[in-house]
Amino acid sequence: MSHRGTPLVEMRDISIAFGGIKAVDHVTIDLYPGEVVGLLGHNGAGKSTLIKCLSGAYQMDSGAIYINGEKAEIRNPRDARAYNIETIYQTLALADNLDAASNLFLGRELVTPFGFVDDAQMEAETRKIMGRLNPNFRKFKEPVKALSGGQRQSVAIARAVYFNAKILIMDEPTAALGPHETQMVAELIEELKAQGLGIFLIEHDIHNVMRLCDRASVMKNGQLVGTVNVKDVTDEDILGMIILGKKPEGVAC
Amino acid sequence: MNTPTPQDGGQKRTLLQSLELDTRLLGMIGAFVVICLVFNVITDGRFLTPRNIFNLSIQTVSVAIMATGMVFVIVTRHIDLSVGAVLAICSSVMGVMQVQLLPQLFGIGHPLVMPLTVLAGLLTGAAIGALNGWLVGYQRIPAFIVTLGGLLIWRNVGWYLTDGQTVGPLDQTFMLFGGVEGTVGSALSWGLAIVFSVLAVFGLWRARQAKIHHEFPVKPLWAEGALMATSVAAILGFVAILNSYAIPVGRLKREFESRGEVMPEGYVDYFGLPISVLMLVVIVVVMTLVARKTRLGRYIFAAGGNPDAAELSGINTRMLTVKIFTLMGVLCAISAMVAQARLANHTNDIGSLDELRVIAAAVIGGTALAGGIGTIYGAVLGAVIMQSLQSGMAMVGVDAPFQNIVVGGVLVLAVWIDIQYRKRTGEKV
Incomplete structure (x- = not known):
């Protein structure tokens, strides 16, 4: 795939260490609009740590992040949101005791002219967007702990979509889901891609990677093994990168 | 008015479902009613007299005010063991100010x-x-450690401020916060009762209108009407009881004499609503609004339900903690005003063991120590239940040690019932 113009995100030469252990060691990756880049590697390879620098959960020790070609300062999750970066976490970062609307708008509540949160308006907006993303969704009044994994994931995705995310980080979005719900999330990713979002997808399931990603960046022991176009490689090639840290021969990156 | 269609099929709704009432709240009210009736029978009707209800109200206020703040503290998975000690130092500061420093500057009164x-x-x-x-x-x-330290520190800092002495007599205006000295009289009480009733009905009606506006399902009109009628009856009933507590004749005579008048024969006057109770009502309304209708409240509950999710959603949870504890401190100061004025002095042991009463009130009121769950009205009801138990037993003549045994047992029992209730309704404990 040939990329023209400036990348949506460029993480250049990122390093971060925890107590002497280099979790991420001089890694450079990028992401273009309308593209899904898979981040792969063993547990502890550093992919989650790397991406948390982008989402503001961690601060990198060295390196730089460029958004649309401009240097970005991301110190906390609030900064990340200001750059239209939304994250959907593996651990389903929802407040279990609140309902879908409260979670969707958490941190960005709609308020009435008097400054009170406008629950009715937020629920109406939630009903609208869920009608688009997951028409079977009914449980608007219950706390989200009463929802299934897929329903919860659709709340998390709705949050990203509603606030016009340009850059979406998905950390194993289908790990807790059944086959039907996985399919639903896969369709959502396709749709978001078509809308021009750039998506970083952290994924362990090699089939999902082959199906959903345009490119794949593989990490091992905190270092980048390489980035490949998914079309040009087989799943064995990618497994070789993950397990042996070996780049397939004759593949342009 | 258009009748919205029921949402999930045509299943018949039970009475409770139509009313959309919190069954946990109903359970607590039920327990409270049982306690009152039992004590009333044992004391031959002395428990439910206007006089005793008046006393119960003003005794509950101090703990209830702090319990509303403790709900926020516990909901965010913290604890505050220092509220009694903070109350004591606030009381000592206010005692020194009004008895020693300010009268020197401005003169007494x-x-x-x-x-x-x-x-x-x-x-x-x-x-x-x-x-x-x-x-x-x-x-x-950890909040447990910080406030355990505070428990030891602040009461004793207060001790040094006052050299361990009782400080009094208090300023006459300040005494109005105490209760008996500060009531608004029956006419104003009725007026306030009507204002509160109108506000309650208006609030329920507005909520319904907002739902209809967004085409959400609403409860049937009769259920809404029943809820409005119950609220109004409760407000008017409470005020009616306080308005029927007559001010003792001797005291009225003194008041007339102090104005240089003679009390007419057969003159009666009633206490009406104590100012301290009005303060509690205002605090409960404000705190409930904060909990349900402000971003601060939303963040408190979000941070309690899932601290990581709150942080990742861009909420500054550290600053949130500062805000919650500051609010708790302010509420301790307000409680100190009420407690001090009620006792007419600052004493060293003011608010002793209040931290345990306040935590117990919040927990009996359904606040979960695991975080994320709790209501302001529940905590106030918890405080009322505890105070009723304690003063009821005192009236019956139960030994002091046994009173504490009962209150302790009730605390554990209430939490056990709450856990069973949540298991049944399928909530995570």
């Missing part, structure tokens, strides 16, 4: 004494609360 005293108390409470919040939120010291 100057109109500025009360406001400046209150301001000093509130600032003291806010500063200590903010310090607690900073230690917990930014320095990551």
Whole structure:
């Protein structure tokens, strides 16, 4: 795939260490609009740590992040949101005791002219967007702990979509889901891609990677093994990168 | 008015479902009614007299005010063991201000004494609360430790401020916060009762209109009407009881004499609503609004339900902790005003063991120590239930040690019932 113009995100030469252990060691990756880049590697390879620098959960020790070609300062999750970066976490970062609307708008509540949160308006907006993303969704009044994994994931995705995310980080979005719900999330990713979002997808399931990603960046022991176009490689090639840290021969990156 | 269609099929709804009432709240009210009736029978009707209900109300206020703040603290998975000690130091600061410092500046009974005293108390409470919040939120010291330290520190700092002496007599205006000395009289009480009733009905009606506007399902009109009628009846009933508590004749005579008049024969007057109870009502309304209708409240509950999710959603959870503890400190200061004025002095042991009563009130009221769950009205009801138990047993003549045994048992029992209730309704415990 040939990329023209400036990348949506460029993480250049990122390093971060925890107590002497280099979790991420001089890694450079990028992401273009309308593209899904898979981040792969063993547990502890550093992919989650790397991406948390982008989402503001961690601060990198060295390196730089460029958004649309401009240097970005991301110190906390609030900064990340200001750059239209939304994250959907593996651990389903929802407040279990609140309902879908409260979670969707958490941190960005709609308020009435008097400054009170406008629950009715937020629920109406939630009903609208869920009608688009997951028409079977009914449980608007219950706390989200009463929802299934897929329903919860659709709340998390709705949050990203509603606030016009340009850059979406998905950390194993289908790990807790059944086959039907996985399919639903896969369709959502396709749709978001078509809308021009750039998506970083952290994924362990090699089939999902082959199906959903345009490119794949593989990490091992905190270092980048390489980035490949998914079309040009087989799943064995990618497994070789993950397990042996070996780049397939004759593949342009 | 259009009738919205029921949402999930045409299944028949039970009475309780139509009313959309919190069954946990109903359970607590039920328990409270049972306690009152039992004591009333044992005491041959002395428990449910206007006089005793008046006393119960003013005795509950101090703990209930702090319990509303403790709900926020516990909902965010913290604890505050220092509220009794913070109450004590606020009380000692206010005692020194109004008895020693300010009268030297302005003279005894100057109109500025009360406001400046209150301001000093509130600032003291806010500063200590903010310090607690900073230690917990930014320095990551567990709240249990910070406030356990505070429990030992603040009461004894207060001891040094007053040299361990009882401080009094208090400023006359300040005494109005206490209860018996500060009631608004029956006419104004009725007026306030009507205002509160109108506000309650208006609030319910507005909520319904907002739902209809967004085409959400609403409860049937009769259920809404029943809810409005119950609220109004409760408000008017409570005021009617307090308005039927006559001021003792001797006291009225003294009041007339102090104005240089003679009391007419057969003159009666009634206490009406105590100012301290009105303060509690205002605090409950404000705190409930904060909990349900402000971003702060939303963040408190979000941070309690899932601290990581709250942080990742861009909420500054450290600052949130500072705000919550500061609010708790301010509420301790307000409680100190009420407690001190009720006792007519500052004493060293003011608010002793209040931290346990306040935590117990919040927990009996359904606040979960695991975080994320709790209501303001529940905590107040918890405080009322505890106070009723205690003063009921005192009236019956139960030995003091046994009173504590019963209150302790009720605390554990209430939490056990709550856990069973949540298991049944499928909530996570």
